[in-house]
Every structure is written in structure tokens, then in C-alpha cells.
Amino acid sequence: DGGITQSPKYLFRKEGQNVTLSCEQNLNHDAMYWYRQDPGQGLRLIYYSQIVNDFQKGDIAEGYSVSREKKESFPLTVTSAQKNPTAFYLCASTQAGGNTIYFGEGSWLTVV
Amino acid sequence: EDQVTQSPEALRLQEGESSSLNCSYTVSGLRGLFWYRQDPGKGPEFLFTLYSAGEEKEKERLKATLTKKESFLHITAPKPEDSATYLCAVRGGAQKLVFGQGTRLTINP
Numbered sequence: 001d002g003g004i005t006q007s008p009k010y011l012f013r014k015e016g017q018n019v020t021l022s023c024e025q026n027l028n029h030d031a032m033y034w035y036r037q038d039p040g041q042g043l044r045l046i047y048y049s050q051i052v053n054d055f056q057k058g059d060i061a062e063g064y065s066v067s068r069e070k071k072e073s074f075p076l077t078v079t080s081a082q083k084n085p086t087a088f089y090l091c092a093s094t095q096a097g098g099n100t101i102y103f104g105e106g107s108w109l110t111v112v
Numbered sequence: 113e114d115q116v117t118q119s120p121e122a123l124r125l126q127e128g129e130s131s132s133l134n135c136s137y138t139v140s141g142l143r144g145l146f147w148y149r150q151d152p153g154k155g156p157e158f159l160f161t162l163y164s165a166g167e168e169k170e171k172e173r174l175k176a177t178l179t180k181k182e183s184f185l186h187i188t189a190p191k192p193e194d195s196a197t198y199l200c201a202v203r204g205g206a207q208k209l210v211f212g213q214g215t216r217l218t219i220n221p
Binding site (some may be wrong): 040041072 | 144199209211
């Protein structure tokens with residue numbers, strides 16, 4: 001089935017550790033995005049990439065990093081510099097020139 | 113700056129009781145208004161895209177409408193399975209998608 005796969009679904013991290021969330025899509029979409037969702041708040045854009053080997057900061061990029069070495073993959077690293085990393089993270093993608101963004105199932109990150 | 117405000121924050125209805133959710137927006141050069149449905153612990157599921165004032169789209173018990181300042185998601189004779197959070201978002205000239213905080217809808221049997 002075509003879609004966006006995020007892993008792991010649940011992740012626990014100790015303070016001071018970096019963690020990487022995986023996002024893979026087989027929709028042949030050019031653009032990929034990472035959003036963060038906190039309870040009672042709208043989705044906030046962390047990073048986005050419109051083509052391979054290029055990405056831009058969103059509204060809340062501090063404490064996060066990404067890479068886009070392959071069209072299908074856009075991993076997000078939550079670094080120890082992110083002060084409040086516990087949240088629900090959503091990966092999304094869209095076609096080149098397309099307007100509608102499609103989402104993966106999300107990853108829960110909890111700092112313990 | 114593009115902004116989206118959804119109301120109410122939460123809505124409880126009885127099965128069969130029709131109602132509407134509101135999405136008010138300000139955007140520079142609207143390139144699309146989007147409605148998504150999100151179930152607890154899952155990613156948003158795309159419902160509709162609207163592009164210009166006067167446009168309407170329907171899917172089962174849902175109908176989305178658009179004016180120059182707001183969009184409504186009308187729910188006709190809802191069922192318990194329609195319970196979810198409904199998210200509204202706009203894309204403007206900056207190409208970024210800006211989301212509202214969502215309306216949590218509960219349909220009681």
C-alpha cells in the first residue's frame with residue numbers, strides 16, 4: 001500500500017540524549033514535512049524539504065535537525081538542546097506543485 | 113501573518129443532531145483551505161480542499177463551505193463514528209500550511 005510510514009510509534013528518551021524519528025514515503029512525493037502537535041494546540045511546522053539535499057527551517061526548528069539524502073526518506077533528530085521535546089510528531093508529504101498534504105500515523109516521544 | 117481560529121473548541125451532540133464547525137482565517141493570497149479529521153493518537157486524515165469563496169464540497173455526512181473570511185464544516189445527522197477532532201488549515205502566499213487548534217467533536221449514541 002502507498003503511504004507514509006513513521007517509526008517508532010512510541011519512543012522514550014532520557015534527558016540529554018538525541019533521538020531520531022524515521023519517516024519513509026512511497027508516494028513519489030517531492031516535498032516532505034515534520035510537524036509537532038501538543039495537546040490543545042495546532043500543528044506547528046518544524047522543518048520541510050522540497051527536494052533532495054535541501055531543507056528549510058519551519059516555525060520551531062530550534063533543537064531539531066533533519067536530513068534529506070533520499071527522496072523517500074526524511075528523518076528528524078530531536079537533540080538534547082530541545083528543551084521540551086515530549087510531544088506527538090507528524091511527518092507529511094505532498095507532490096511537487098501539489099497542494100494537499102498527507103500525513104503519517106505519528107510518533108509519540110516522551111522524555112523520562 | 114496567516115492565522116486560523118476554530119470554534120468551538122469542543123462540541124457534544126446527540127446522534128442525529130446536525131451542527132456546524134467554524135474556521136475563521138486571515139491569509140495573504142489564499143491558495144487553499146483544508147479540512148482534516150484526526151482520531152486520537154493518529155495522523156490527520158485529509159477530507160477537503162476549498163479554493164475560492166462560494167465553493168462547497170461534500171463527503172457522506174460532511175459538507176464544507178467557504179467564504180472570504182471563514183469556512184464551515186456542516187455535519188448532517190451525525191453518527192458516533194463521526195467523533196474526532198476536526199482540523200482546519202490554510203495555505204497562503206508564503207506556501208506554508210497554518211493550522212487552527214481544532215474542534216473536538218463527540219457524538220453520543
